[in-house]
Amino acid sequence: MRNSTYLKMGLNMLLHSKLRSWLTIIGIVIGVGSVIGIVSLGDAMQASIQSELAEMDLTKITISPGYTKASSNMHGPPGMGGGGTSTDAELTDDDIDALQGLDSVQYIAGEISGSEEVKYTGETATLSITGVDPQVWKYMTTLETQSGRLLEPADKYVAVIGSGIASETYDHDIGVNQVITVNNKSVRVVGILTEEGMGDDSNIYMPIDGAVDLIEDAQEDVYDSITVKAKSEDLVDGLTEDIEKRLMVSRHIIQEDDRDFSLTASKSMAESVTEMMSSMTLFLGAIAAVSLLVGAVGIANTMFTSVLEKTKEIGTMKAIGAKNRDILMIFLFNSAMVGLVGGILGVILGSFVSSGLQAMMGSDMTGGGSGVRISLMFEGLALAVMIGVISGVVPAYRASKLKPVDALRYE
Amino acid sequence: MTLTEIIDSFKTKLDPSKIMNSLEKAASFNAESENDSEGNDSREDLKINPYNNSGNDSAKSSNAIRISQNGEDPLIKLTDVWKIYQMGEVEFAALKGITLEIYEGEFLVVLGPSGSGKSTLMNLLGCLDIPSKGKVCLNSKDISELDESELALIRGQMIGFIFQSFNLIPTLSTEENVLLPLEFQEEDRHISRQKAAYLLDIVGLTDKKKNLPSQLSGGQRQRVAIARSLAVNPPIILADEPTGNLDTKTGDYILGFLDGLHEREGKTIIIVTHDLDIVKYATRVVYIRDGEIEKIEKRTKNEPEGLK
Numbered sequence: 001m002r003n004s005t006y007l008k009m010g011l012n013m014l015l016h017s018k019l020r021s022w023l024t025i026i027g028i029v030i031g032v033g034s035v036i037g038i039v040s041l042g043d044a045m046q047a048s049i050q051s052e053l054a055e056m057d058l059t060k061i062t063i064s065p066g067y068t069k070a071s072s073n074m075h076g077p078p079g080m081g082g083g084g085t086s087t088d089a090e091l092t093d094d095d096i097d098a099l100q101g102l103d104s105v106q107y108i109a110g111e112i113s114g115s116e117e118v119k120y121t122g123e124t125a126t127l128s129i130t131g132v133d134p135q136v137w138k139y140m141t142t143l144e145t146q147s148g149r150l151l152e153p154a155d156k157y158v159a160v161i162g163s164g165i166a167s168e169t170y171d172h173d174i175g176v177n178q179v180i181t182v183n184n185k186s187v188r189v190v191g192i193l194t195e196e197g198m199g200d201d202s203n204i205y206m207p208i209d210g211a212v213d214l215i216e217d218a219q220e221d222v223y224d225s226i227t228v229k230a231k232s233e234d235l236v237d238g239l240t241e242d243i244e245k246r247l248m249v250s251r252h253i254i255q256e257d258d259r260d261f262s263l264t265a266s267k268s269m270a271e272s273v274t275e276m277m278s279s280m281t282l283f284l285g286a287i288a289a290v291s292l293l294v295g296a297v298g299i300a301n302t303m304f305t306s307v308l309e310k311t312k313e314i315g316t317m318k319a320i321g322a323k324n325r326d327i328l329m330i331f332l333f334n335s336a337m338v339g340l341v342g343g344i345l346g347v348i349l350g351s352f353v354s355s356g357l358q359a360m361m362g363s364d365m366t367g368g369g370s371g372v373r374i375s376l377m378f379e380g381l382a383l384a385v386m387i388g389v390i391s392g393v394v395p396a397y398r399a400s401k402l403k404p405v406d407a408l409r410y411e
Numbered sequence: 412m413t414l415t416e417i418i419d420s421f422k423t424k425l426d427p428s429k430i431m432n433s434l435e436k437a438a439s440f441n442a443e444s445e446n447d448s449e450g451n452d453s454r455e456d457l458k459i460n461p462y463n464n465s466g467n468d469s470a471k472s473s474n475a476i477r478i479s480q481n482g483e484d485p486l487i488k489l490t491d492v493w494k495i496y497q498m499g500e501v502e503f504a505a506l507k508g509i510t511l512e513i514y515e516g517e518f519l520v521v522l523g524p525s526g527s528g529k530s531t532l533m534n535l536l537g538c539l540d541i542p543s544k545g546k547v548c549l550n551s552k553d554i555s556e557l558d559e560s561e562l563a564l565i566r567g568q569m570i571g572f573i574f575q576s577f578n579l580i581p582t583l584s585t586e587e588n589v590l591l592p593l594e595f596q597e598e599d600r601h602i603s604r605q606k607a608a609y610l611l612d613i614v615g616l617t618d619k620k621k622n623l624p625s626q627l628s629g630g631q632r633q634r635v636a637i638a639r640s641l642a643v644n645p646p647i648i649l650a651d652e653p654t655g656n657l658d659t660k661t662g663d664y665i666l667g668f669l670d671g672l673h674e675r676e677g678k679t680i681i682i683v684t685h686d687l688d689i690v691k692y693a694t695r696v697v698y699i700r701d702g703e704i705e706k707i708e709k710r711t712k713n714e715p716e717g718l719k
């Protein structure tokens with residue numbers, strides 16, 4: 001028998017199949033749909049994180065006071081995470097001095113931060129202020145201005161503000177050279193940052209000398225965090241160890257457990273985020289795979305029933321000249337077709353689900369990329385057909401091995 | 412001798428140009444017997460007989476070794492054939508030492524009450540089963556020595572089956588059912604369609620070719636089954652109670668048709684039945700009871716009036 005005949009017979013069986021077959025197909029639709037949905041969502045999120053990471057400076061190591069093991073290399077913003085076990089731990093100029101002279105260091109800078117009331121045209125808002133070293137900040141930051149400039153070494157009571165503060169926080173937009181009031185002190189805005197979509201949009205950057213006067217509980221030469229920038233990304237791991245050793249010595253810490261500072265390399269943070277993302281995708285993918293497996297079992301089950309139902313037809317076909325191979329192929333084509341139809345509907349469903357989810361999560365999470373890769377669609381289809389064939393093998397083989405007499409006698 | 416050679420030896424013996432060309436008469440008989448108002452006109456334009464075109468026929472090369480078939484060697488030969496069914500612990504002998512020779516061109520009727528082992532015998536004759544003991548030889552070839560695909564080849568090319576319950580494929584149309592045996596033999600599609608059209612015309616079902624079996628009457632279904640059994644133009648037609656599910660009139664038509672195939676096409680017809688009436692078509696009757704042959708009776712055929 002020719003392949004085209006197998007195809008025709010398989011299709012004929014599918015088209016005349018009972019509700020049961022269509023219910024089976026739904027199983028595959030859900031399986032393939034969820035695989036497609038999850039994988040393409042994962043793709044989109046991965047892509048957006050990748051682009052986020054591309055903008056990140058991966059040579060930075062942030063030192064913050066306090067130490068908790070769990071947060072040692074995961075949690076982000078300096079001064080906020082960390083959850084100090086030793087409340088009196090502080091980072092000071094001594095620490096910066098201790099780190100001077102390390103080979104792979106490009107810059108070292110201390111930072112302070114706090115939340116203060118900021119007034120502009122009679123309105124008041126509580127905003128976070130970060131005091132940075134104006135000598136090195138513009139070399140260390142990846143931030144850019146949309147207007148004005150970044151901080152310069154001679155600056156003191158000036159500020160670079162996030163785009164959100166400039167255009168959303170107050171009724172009136174803030175422009176370059178306008179003056180805001182922080183704790184009753186006038187601060188001139190010299191630059192406005194480009195929109196980031198992250199925390200930096202609502203942050204105020206000031207030279208640390210000025211900020212120390214304005215932030216209530218800030219002290220001279222005491223930092224909320226120290227940022228060390230390595231000369232290159234390769235040096236980060238070694239530098240992290242060096243910093244740890246030097247600080248342990250300079251802070252007279254003998255045992256690991258007594259540490260009162262934490263190091264966060266932006267590189268390892270990036271790595272763990274990527275890792276987390278891919279393990280999440282893997283986990284969701286595994287769930288989807290399980291639903292595919294259930295679908296496959298469904299096809300196998302339906303095929304067994306269908307072989308049973310068609311026993312007499314199988315006998316008849318054998319009587320009029322069908323070889324075992326012919327019967328095998330007819331049933332295999334039929335179950336492949338069940339897979340194919342399920343796959344096609346599943347790809348459609350998956351595309352809808354993934355674009356729906358991406359729309360719900362917003363473009364921030366998914367980098368605005370929508371839809372499903374064409375190659376993924378074909379992979380989904382191939383997967384569905386493969387599942388159809390695999391789950392049809394045993395029933396089809398059984399059908400082919402039926403003895404013609406027994407099959408003909410079957411009622 | 413290879414299997415293909417055996418099959419070919421039959422093919423070459425049958426003169427393709429002679430085959431089927433007188434069946435139109437049987438078909439017109441049908442138009443009278445069943446008031447289905449089938450269009451007689453359409454039948455007129457269909458004069459081309461695709462089975463006449465020997466060059467395109469599916470028959471394989473004719474240079475196969477011919478064997479002597481002078482009516483002396485039997486077509487099918489059963490020697491002390493037993494069929495024993497195992498039902499759990501109990502063994503049941505459905506056939507107990509059947510010895511029988513069937514010759515080409517016979518119209519053999521196997522007559523016996525229900526449960527006497529007729530269908531069991533039929534399955535052995537049709538290569539659907541192999542005996543538990545004894546030998547079934549088809550043209551001197553022991554079928555027990557053939558493998559599954561060889562048996563399938565014999566069934567597909569040499570034997571046309573007609574069943575009591577028609578056994579059409581319910582999801583295929585009338586035409587597709589007739590085409591199916593040709594598909595199994597990978598006949599050229601164009602020729603297949605011509606053959607199916609020709610056969611459907613002969614059995615008077617041209618206008619039902621797109622119908623599913625469920626949309627046909629019992630008689631019509633059996634006519635489709637006959638068309639299907641003739642599709643590959645096999646030398647042997649095996650029918651198991653072909654009229655069992657039909658009323659007398661329709662049954663008579665079917666038998667008349669088979670008689671026509673025997674008379675004019677020289678086909679070997681074997682009918683298994685419990686219906687004494689069918690005996691009148693036979694050239695030989697085998698009486699079977701409890702799995703044993705009671706007697707064998709040679710007859711001169713008593714032609715029914717309808718076909719004269």
Ligand SMILES: Nc1ncnc2c1ncn2[C@@H]1O[C@H](COP(=O)(O)OP(=O)(O)O)[C@@H](O)[C@H]1O
Pocket residue numbers: 409496497498503505523524525526527528529530531532
């Ligand atoms: N596959 C089988 N298993 C067990 N017994 C069978 C089987 N086929 C037929 N028989 C028995 O063999 C006997 C002959 O059956 P069968 O050849 O069908 O008779 P008939 O066609 O003459 O009515 C019956 O008694 C039947 O029950």
Ligand SMILES: [Mg+2]
Pocket residue numbers: 529530531651
């Ligand atoms: Mg029977």
